[in-house]
Amino acid sequence: MTLPAQKAAAWAEAQRLLGHLRERGAEEVEAAILQPAAELLDLYGEDIRARAFVTQDPLRGEMMLRPDFTVPVVRMHMEAGLDPARYAYAGEVFRRQEVDDPQRPSEYLQVGFELFGGRDPAEADAEVFAALASALPDLPLRAAMGDIGLILAAVDGLSTTPTRKAALRRHVWRPRRFRALLDRHAGRVPLPEGRAALLAVADPFIDTGPEIGMRTRAEIEARLQQLREEALAPPLPPEEVAVIDALLSLAAPVPAALDTLRDLERDAPGLGPALYRLERRVEALERRGIALGDIAFEGSFGRTTLEYYDGFVFGLFAAARPDLPPVATGGRYDALTRVLGRGRVVPAVGGVIRPELVVQLRGGA
């Protein structure tokens, strides 16, 4: 296919998908391509600079070519505030790519569906998954799901200090640092060199140079105090670390994964509420006719995406093309609405489909 023909086919598919979502009650919305960078940077941190195109507007300062629609749609919803509300959209998103891979374009279409509010999160999760999966009945897709809420619950259930739990929660989306913290709190790695001496010395600030910069001496003293408390806290019990390891390495069809999780819950009752929510979600999916035996549950699914999913996460993949990015992805992001709503939380779940990939898979290319 020529480039204009490819574009036309992708846009036609986007329109078809939009129609499918409108039939499910979604109102079509738009978002500006140029988005203020400050808010996205504050939300996602420096990582977003590596993934999004940043440009300079002479009057409005730093702007980003929208890396996705989620943030502008959430902001729009928080201002309008219907409950429940269903939105659909279609348009280009822009991602910086550092690797020259034709399967990782820097500009592509996204068609999305976002559901805000509603009384039953399990039903809302199932509705979004079913809306996207049913849009692509003709493609051989493999589905996978996970639940960031289970990981957060496992962390909250640890018998350790609030400081350690907060540090682990903060790094659920950064597997390497999460692992380093877990090892440290489990007493598997020695203290950094000189740390014991530093915490024991009466005045640690002798011959340490001028007090420069905005981080104050009081802040450093507060952290030293925290490190002293940390040094006294007992290590994480190995059986609790084992529960987290088992959860993160879990990969099985949904029914078998539920059995494993119920076993884990016997050792870690803190998983209870999150597991109950997962079971309710699975029932809701079943009522919508989703074949659960065909869906993989992966304990670590969604941990390497930008950190806004905090519950249900899912992806649809081309079964015969593991080299392609996911055809559809989505999840629940209540925490993002809390940040953007300045404390006001709206339950939110959504997902996107990539029309170019759909066209490519249909064409057998």
Added chain:
Amino acid sequence: MTLRLGLPSKGRLMEDAFGWFAARGINLGRAGSEREYAAQSDWDGLEPVLLSAGEIPRELEAGRIHLGVTGSDLVREKVAAWADRVEELAPMGFGQADVVIAVPRFWVDVETLDDLDAACAAFRRAHGHRLRIATKYHRLTRDFLRGHGVADYVLVDSQGATEGVVRGETAEAISDITSTGETLRANGLKVLAEGLIHASQATLFLSRTAPWGAPERAALERLRERLGL
């Protein structure tokens, strides 16, 4: 057929590069006056081109020169997916300097990346904005910190006198290049124990994107033989 070789156009780096080739039997030198950026070679098939060291990565990436001498830090910083576009033929043993993360010495609680990350989190809570790290090495620093899972920082651009920004309160920490650490120390800063981002040195690079026909490949073979590579 001649191979175009990009060389730093002035200073110590240029002298050392000439010396490196001379030690391997290839005499390079400036042509004409001191002010003229032209060069010559006594090795048949090699055309030296004098360029600013900072431009050599771009010229290699674009394939306008076949070979180039520049700091390994500059190639990693300026060329996306650098290993796909250029090849390191030889580390040359001069121009050594380290790209490091440095923080105020009086941050006695911060020695490791773990500590830096914890300080970032607490700083953001206390000040309402992310901890700022001043640098000209945006890509190297971001990749390094992301690889180690450090969060809640933001990079701010600093193209010179970076060691002074903490005192000036335009950043809380820096990521910069240093050979002895003297300037860092003089400015009340220390290198983190795990803060080595890249140990840089002058390196002979080959451009994978330059035109490599049979004559160029033959010329390269001859050159490699002479240089003992």
